[in-house]
Amino acid sequence: xxxxxxxxxxxxxxxxxxxxxxxxxxxxxxxxxxxxxxxxxxxxxxxxxxxxxxxxxxxxxxxxxxxxxxxxxxxxxxxxxxxxxxxxxxxxxxxxxxxxxxxxxxxxxxxxxxxxxxxxxxxxxxxxxxxxxxxxxxxxxxxxxxxxxxxxxxxxxxxxxxxxxxxxxxxxxxxxxxxxxxxxxxxxxxxxxxxxxxxxxxxxxxxxxxxxxxxxxxxxxxxxxxxxxxxxxxxxxxxxxxxxxxxxxxxxxx
Amino acid sequence: xxxxxxxxxxxxxxxxxxxxxxxxxxxxxxxxxxxxxxxxxxxxxxxxxxxxxxxxxxxxxxxxxxxxxxxxxxxxxxxxxxxxxxxxxxxxxxxxxxxxxxxxxxxxxxxxxxxxxxxxxxxxxxxxxxxxxxxxxxxxxxxxxxxxxxxxxxxxxxxxxxxxxxxxxxxxxxxxxxxxxxxxxxxxxxxxxxxxxxxxxxxxxxxxxxxxxxxxxxxxxxxxxxxxxxxxxxxxxxxxxxxxxxxxxxxxxxxxxxxxxxxxxxxxxxxxxxxxxxxxxxxxxxxxxxxxxxxxxxxxxxxxxxxxxxxxxxxxxxxxxxxxxxxxxxx
Amino acid sequence: xxxxxxxxxxxxxxxxxxxxxxxxxxxxxxxxxxxxxxxxxxxxxxxxxxxxxxxxxxxxxxxxxxxxxxxxxxxxxxxxxxxxxxxxxxxxxxxxxxxxxxxxxxxxxxxxxxxxxxxxxxxxxxxxxxxxxxxxxxxxxxxxxxxxxxxxxxxxxxxxxxxxxxxxxxxxxxxxxxxxxxxxxxxxxxxxxxxxxxxxxxxxxxxxxxxxxxxxxxxxxxxxxxxxxxxxxxxxxxxxxxxxxxxxxxxxxxxxxxxxxxxxxxxxxxxxxxxxxxxxxxxxxxxxxxxxxxxxxxxxxxxxxxxx
Numbered sequence: 001x002x003x004x005x006x007x008x009x010x011x012x013x014x015x016x017x018x019x020x021x022x023x024x025x026x027x028x029x030x031x032x033x034x035x036x037x038x039x040x041x042x043x044x045x046x047x048x049x050x051x052x053x054x055x056x057x058x059x060x061x062x063x064x065x066x067x068x069x070x071x072x073x074x075x076x077x078x079x080x081x082x083x084x085x086x087x088x089x090x091x092x093x094x095x096x097x098x099x100x101x102x103x104x105x106x107x108x109x110x111x112x113x114x115x116x117x118x119x120x121x122x123x124x125x126x127x128x129x130x131x132x133x134x135x136x137x138x139x140x141x142x143x144x145x146x147x148x149x150x151x152x153x154x155x156x157x158x159x160x161x162x163x164x165x166x167x168x169x170x171x172x173x174x175x176x177x178x179x180x181x182x183x184x185x186x187x188x189x190x191x192x193x194x195x196x197x198x199x200x201x202x203x204x205x206x207x208x209x210x211x212x213x214x215x216x217x218x219x220x221x222x223x224x225x226x227x228x229x230x231x232x233x234x235x236x237x238x239x240x241x242x243x244x245x246x247x248x249x250x251x252x253x254x
Numbered sequence: 255x256x257x258x259x260x261x262x263x264x265x266x267x268x269x270x271x272x273x274x275x276x277x278x279x280x281x282x283x284x285x286x287x288x289x290x291x292x293x294x295x296x297x298x299x300x301x302x303x304x305x306x307x308x309x310x311x312x313x314x315x316x317x318x319x320x321x322x323x324x325x326x327x328x329x330x331x332x333x334x335x336x337x338x339x340x341x342x343x344x345x346x347x348x349x350x351x352x353x354x355x356x357x358x359x360x361x362x363x364x365x366x367x368x369x370x371x372x373x374x375x376x377x378x379x380x381x382x383x384x385x386x387x388x389x390x391x392x393x394x395x396x397x398x399x400x401x402x403x404x405x406x407x408x409x410x411x412x413x414x415x416x417x418x419x420x421x422x423x424x425x426x427x428x429x430x431x432x433x434x435x436x437x438x439x440x441x442x443x444x445x446x447x448x449x450x451x452x453x454x455x456x457x458x459x460x461x462x463x464x465x466x467x468x469x470x471x472x473x474x475x476x477x478x479x480x481x482x483x484x485x486x487x488x489x490x491x492x493x494x495x496x497x498x499x500x501x502x503x504x505x506x507x508x509x510x511x512x513x514x515x516x517x518x519x520x521x522x523x524x525x526x527x528x529x530x531x532x533x534x535x536x537x538x539x540x541x542x543x544x545x546x547x548x549x550x551x552x553x554x555x556x557x558x559x560x561x562x563x564x565x566x567x568x569x570x571x572x573x574x575x576x577x578x579x580x581x582x583x584x585x
Numbered sequence: 586x587x588x589x590x591x592x593x594x595x596x597x598x599x600x601x602x603x604x605x606x607x608x609x610x611x612x613x614x615x616x617x618x619x620x621x622x623x624x625x626x627x628x629x630x631x632x633x634x635x636x637x638x639x640x641x642x643x644x645x646x647x648x649x650x651x652x653x654x655x656x657x658x659x660x661x662x663x664x665x666x667x668x669x670x671x672x673x674x675x676x677x678x679x680x681x682x683x684x685x686x687x688x689x690x691x692x693x694x695x696x697x698x699x700x701x702x703x704x705x706x707x708x709x710x711x712x713x714x715x716x717x718x719x720x721x722x723x724x725x726x727x728x729x730x731x732x733x734x735x736x737x738x739x740x741x742x743x744x745x746x747x748x749x750x751x752x753x754x755x756x757x758x759x760x761x762x763x764x765x766x767x768x769x770x771x772x773x774x775x776x777x778x779x780x781x782x783x784x785x786x787x788x789x790x791x792x793x794x795x796x797x798x799x800x801x802x803x804x805x806x807x808x809x810x811x812x813x814x815x816x817x818x819x820x821x822x823x824x825x826x827x828x829x830x831x832x833x834x835x836x837x838x839x840x841x842x843x844x845x846x847x848x849x850x851x852x853x854x855x856x857x858x859x860x861x862x863x864x865x866x867x868x869x870x871x872x873x874x875x876x877x878x879x880x881x882x883x884x885x886x887x888x889x890x891x892x893x
Contacts, residue, residue: 076464377684
């Protein structure tokens with residue numbers, strides 16, 4: 001992991017009516033890392049993702065990607081620049097086949113407009129292979145299980161050939177075995193494909209295990225930042241979120 | 255695309271056969287020219303609406319507004335401009351096609367401008383807004399056409415004899431327009447643009463998140479759809495010898511939507527097959543039960559929406575044919 | 586006659602027509618607001634009531650004031666049939682109405698509208714059909730200086746107010762009404778507290794179509810005769826009014842109806858001065874649709890709706 005920041009989040013504030021969802025949040029995301037974002041419900045994790053991907057426009061502050069100001073750009077532009085998000089609630093194109101789903105990612109991703117349909121198919125197939133959906137490529141996406149749909153989301157995102165992948169609770173609703181499988185794939189995408197990964201996660205032990213670094217949000221504010229071990233030992237994090245120090249350390253060990 | 259693949263896929267083959275059949279029917283005088291023009295008009299409006307309703311999933315109930323706008327633009331152009339009127343019977347009707355392009359362009363422009371705000375609406379709200387636009391345009395035409403020229407009877411413009419075209423010339427213009435529309439449908443369906451539109455119809459937010467420029471795509475498809483609808487309105491108006499407010503009639507909307515629903519949303523084959531079925535049904539029912547043909551058609555649509563939401567072609571899509579999924583063949 | 590008296594006359598008639606429009610829209614706001622069903626057969630539901638009253642009056646000499654209850658019942662029955670034959674299969678057992686389901690119900694109602702419309706056209710041969718010169722009081726006009734007002738218009742306005750008040754009380758006070766409102770706000774939560782969603786959806790359809798058919802009586806009272814194509818005038822206006830008033834809001838619909846009626850009346854005077862007498866009517870109707878599009882864009886939740 002080189003210490004070069006790929007995304008800079010500077011002073012980002014987002015309000016919904018009277019509610020401050022994000023309050024002057026500032027931190028960097030470094031190239032090649034796996035960053036975990038944790039925090040209790042309503043801490044502003046999903047709002048932060050939506051600000052980065054352009055779904056929301058921050059009320060204040062700036063977001064830079066590779067030095068380029070991307071604040072307020074429309075979502076499809078940000079995807080084409082190289083940041084892709086998978087959805088917390090999976091959104092496959094149900095009437096498309098699995099392959100077509102992934103092809104959409106390739107056709108409209110980083111190389112949008114500069115890629116032929118055949119190339120897009122190649123990329124899509126490669127990524128379906130990677131997530132283990134290759135046998136189902138000709139089935140309709142509506143027929144997949146939740147677990148498979150989550151993998152399809154990932155394959156679709158990968159096909160856009162991003163530099164950064166944002167995973168929004170990709171593990172929620174999966175059983176322990178499926179969580180392990182998913183984590184292996186996340187590690188592989190990070191190590192072998194060199195993608196920077198940012199994950200918002202509720203499955204604590206998973207994120208503590210896989211992430212190089214953790215950012216803790218609490219009521220829209222940045223509470224802590226550091227390695228999983230450091231974060232788990234910070235008293236303010238323990239009181240705010242983990243509750244119990246022993247429990248926290250146990251998560252790290254597992 | 256190489257020739258082999260061309261014949262493996264039935265959609266282009268079907269389009270080609272359809273175009274040839276119409277041409278043969280015309281040359282051998284199997285049907286009257288009027289009948290053929292009407293068939294092409296019917297199939298054409300379904301295919302034109304298909305670009306926004308079938309591909310992007312935006313059900314427009316006010317599409318007749320574009321039949322009306324371009325119909326009136328065309329009629330006014332040839333009514334007031336002797337040069338245009340003289341072209342009606344020159345070069346076997348090809349100039350008619352070009353003036354229709356112009357009239358369609360006006361509809362496309364209107365659709366583009368109106369689309370910027372209106373396409374922000376989703377689902378039923380979009381449908382309702384388009385109904386509103388249709389009525390707004392209708393009432394505006396009703397108000398201003400009589401002021402324009404007291405010779406017009408109400409909002410009706412009857413083309414003077416010098417501005418009328420021979421049926422054969424209208425046929426040529428309609429034929430080119432018709433071919434243009436179905437080929438455009440096919441090309442869109444096969445293109446990256448078409449995949450983007452279908453993604454929008456499945457889940458607009460997910461499509462945007464994956465890099466599909468949804469706003470731009472919706473606008474382009476709405477304008478294209480309006481453009482083709484407008485061209486048909488223009489040529490059809492000429493064929494009828496004039497235009498009146500009936501061009502705005504919601505009955506045409508019924509025709510368009512029913513044809514797409516019968517055939518199936520999301521494909522090229524769907525509305526193509528649907529409009530042919532509709533036309534045959536309409537024709538036979540009209541002869542057998544002139545009073546009830548629309549009632550029966552209404553029942554058919556009601557049943558299809560309930561039991562085959564993806565239409566006739568949708569039923570076939572799930573079936574296997576000679577070891578191959580029909581879905582792959584149809585598209 | 587000065588412009589001022591002209592304005593006053595049109596303001597009054599616009600207001601009276603607006604109350605009828607308001608009542609006509611109440612049924613639509615219920616079915617659309619509660620069930621997300623875009624009732625494209627709304628115009629045909631109005632016509633049912635208008636035709637029932639007119640037929641009873643013309644053929645059996647039944648007093649329209651009595652026949653209006655038959656219109657109501659005929660609408661309840663139509664609603665029952667529409668729910669079980671057309672809607673139940675699509676929305677009976679779904680909690681969250683997706684865009685696709687919304688489009689299905691919209692197309693289903695569209696098909697029903699085609700069926701009804703053409704049955705009416707066949708039965709009436711598209712000739713005007715109505716209660717003719719029937720009116721409540723011995724005199725048919727009330728003269729007020731420059732202005733004369735039709736008694737039937739006043740009757741329609743008064744009845745629209747009473748009927749809207751009754752249905753508002755029903756929805757806000759009775760247990761059934763409360764259950765309907767609960768489903769409107771959150772159908773999943775409503776199911777959790779033991780409300781049977783299928784029953785509520787069926788009842789909402791029945792009540793909505795029933796009330797709409799009743800409002801058809803007000804339309805025929807106002808217009809004195811109807812033709813099938815009058816649904817092309819009233820249904821789009823009702824959609825405009827429902828959007829303006831806010832989905833699901835009964836009071837909102839009634840007030841929005843009056844707003845649209847008054848706007849029509851006033852802009853008619855303005856356009857007849859600015860453009861011409863003949864052009865004033867269509868242009869005044871155009872105003873309604875300009876209001877529709879503006880509402881959708883600027884305040885999509887409407888005047889009295891809940892922001893979602």
